[in-house]
Amino acid sequence: MKSAIYPGSFDPITFGHLDIIRRAASVFDTLYVSVLNNSAKSSLFLVDERVNMIKDVTSDLDNVIVESFGGLTLEYALERNVDVLVRGLRAVSDFEYELQIAQTNREFSDDKVDTLFFITSLEYAYLSSSVVREMASYGKDISRCVPEAVAMKVYEKYGISPGEVLNIRGE
Ligand code: ADP
Numbered sequence: 013m014k015s016a017i018y019p020g021s022f023d024p025i026t027f028g029h030l031d032i033i034r035r036a037a038s039v040f041d042t043l044y045v046s047v048l049n050n051s052a053k054s055s056l057f058l059v060d061e062r063v064n065m066i067k068d069v070t071s072d073l074d075n076v077i078v079e080s081f082g083g084l085t086l087e088y089a090l091e092r093n094v095d096v097l098v099r100g101l102r103a104v105s106d107f108e109y110e111l112q113i114a115q116t117n118r119e120f121s122d123d124k125v126d127t128l129f130f131i132t133s134l135e136y137a138y139l140s141s142s143v144v145r146e147m148a149s150y151g152k153d154i155s156r157c158v159p160e161a162v163a164m165k166v167y168e169k170y171g172i173s174p175g176e177v178l179n180i181r182g183e
Contacts, residue, residue: 014042014096015093015094016036017092017097019047019099020099023055024062026144027158030070043075047066047078069159094125096128097127098130102136102138110127148170
């Protein structure tokens with residue numbers, strides 16, 4: 013049984029993340045989608061809210077386990093006895109950041125924990141949680157970025173009612 017962990021902020025989960033989750037879940041027997049509880053970083057959603065949204069939109073995937081963790085991703089992986097981390101790559105800027113983290117995790121785990129990268133699908137190459145937050149905060153239609161249930165929760169955070177969202181879509 014081969015397991016992997018896909019760690020991230022997921023604030024909120026996007027179609028880009030979901031694409032990586034589906035692809036990774038088809039490669040591994042078990043995929044942990046793990047929300048980092050980082051109190052130093054301000055976020056739109058509470059960790060539990062993020063976990064529940066991810067559970068909701070991955071409920072059709074039997075081998076996906078959604079949970080949160082605190083502290084070092086490396087320690088969490090060793091605790092779970094998982095030696096593969098999954099990350100997504102969109103651009104060269106992602107690569108520079110990810111390269112150092114992946115090498116650090118490998119070095120500090122005595123080569124035990126390795127990182128496997130999935131390249132973004134073309135249609136989601138521009139997509140990030142911060143793009144979603146920014147566009148939603150200005151009342152833009154984010155239905156191309158996140159599942160409907162997630163979009164509703166994002167608008168709620170910005171005090172935008174479902175009626176206003178419908179108007180934004182021109183429906
Ligand atoms: P973090 O704050 O840890 O970067 P994110 O939630 O922003 O967490 O992203 C988690 C992982 O998903 C990262 O590896 C990121 O590069 C990847 N990712 C985010 N958006 C996309 C996307 N549109 N396509 C592919 N990978 C993505």
